[in-house]
Amino acid sequence: MTVETDVVIVGAGIAGLVVALEAVTAGARATVVESDDQIGGMLRRGRIAGVDIDLGAESFAKRTDAVPRLIADFALPLEVVAPRSGPAHLVSQHGVGLPGARWSRLPLPRRTVIGIPADPLAPDVVAIVGDRAAERAAAEVLDAPVDPTASLADVVEERLGEGLLRDLVDPLCRSIYSQPAAAVPLPRLHPKMWEAFERTGSLLAAAAEVAPNAPGGTAVGGIAGGMWRLADAVARVAAERGAVIRTGTAVGRVDPASGPGVAVTLADGETIRADHVVIATGPRGAANLLGRDSRAIDAGATAPIQPAVRLLTAAVTSDDLSAEPVGSGVIVAPGTCTAAKALTHIDAKWAWAREALPEGTHLVRLSARADDTAGLDSAAAVAREISHLTGTRVDRGDIGEVITTRWRDAVVPAESDSWTATVMDAAARGIHVTGAVAAGTGLASVIPHARALAHELFAVPSVRKES
Structure with a gap:
């Protein structure tokens, strides 16, 4: 079976959803195909301690106005909020620290x-x-x-x-x-x-x-209720305006069509023919769909891109954490002997989370090191790491539910001439790339890139440059 549309967007992360919203707003027909059973990509929702939370990105950099502007332009029912706690801390083997301590723990x-x-x-x-x-x-x-x-x-x-x-x-x-x-x-x-x-x-x-010119944390913003709500709102408006969003739908290949346009063959054999295809996946997925080994993205790589992000979100009952000893969290410097490379005290950082949680319950997220395979493999290990990084006492019995999230295609390598040439060649054939692999990491870069691409493809009236 062959279906025809104006654009097929591969990937229902925020970049793909933004392209779809811009396309249907301009009057084009748009179909989004997503291999996962959920939309959102790195803006993923989870539920722990009775609260809907982010399992991916939980804030956005304010180096551009991309997020609030997207919300305003499409009247999305979302509230941008600022972090509520003091600055995060840096754990390092350097710095003043305490005499005899293995590391220092200092405010950023x-x-x-x-x-x-x-x-x-x-x-x-x-x-x-x-x-x-x-x-x-x-x-x-x-x-x-x-x-x-x-x-x-x-x-x-x-x-x-x-x-x-x-x-x-x-x-x-x-x-x-x-x-x-x-x-x-x-x-x-x-x-x-x-x-x-x-x-x-x-x-x-x-x-x-x-x-x-303010305490740490003001360089980022969030969405009341979680960043996942941004992807959810964009998808809802795009669907209301005619976009077709299909989850659980894997793409087998993308090829030039026998006539004008591009043919997208799904894993089940269905073909969708479109004037344009927009690839809005992670780096490994983008490389595969463009017919390149994932090493093509980084000319200096010696092996294909590896899974590099593992997050553990834990519900913790601890009186010591109520004092918010490290503000919004901890960043760990390279070379420091810890199992985690970062910690976020979610309810210390976001007022909406604090208000939603039962008294005495906290949400803590640990980002495991890329090469860690066993350092955070139990509730006891999670408790030990939280204690080390925050300087508080957290025991095994204080750890409730733990959600582990693995992002297997998330880290974007450095640019290379080879990958740039691949993307340019694909664009000449009607196949375009957006998302972090094209724009760089972060919503402040990803959203403007996706919007600019949609404006270029569908003649959307130009808008002022993000600042």
């Missing part, structure tokens, strides 16, 4: 952008990186070349020094973008910061201009 600096400080000599920066590294950063090398293709690590090390890179910038880059600072350039990570850097010629001046 008040004013930084991906760890680049507005003031390197601020006490909260010095506490983490030390006097020598702070003084080196303050003596920024201003005459170094401005290379947009250089990695964030190269730029920061050359201008601000290795200490700041190691102790602050790289840990935050790994936490926020799931990539080391050596793997990605600043323009891709933070366009607004790059624009300020180009204009001022100084990383410190750019950070002073861009960094929020």
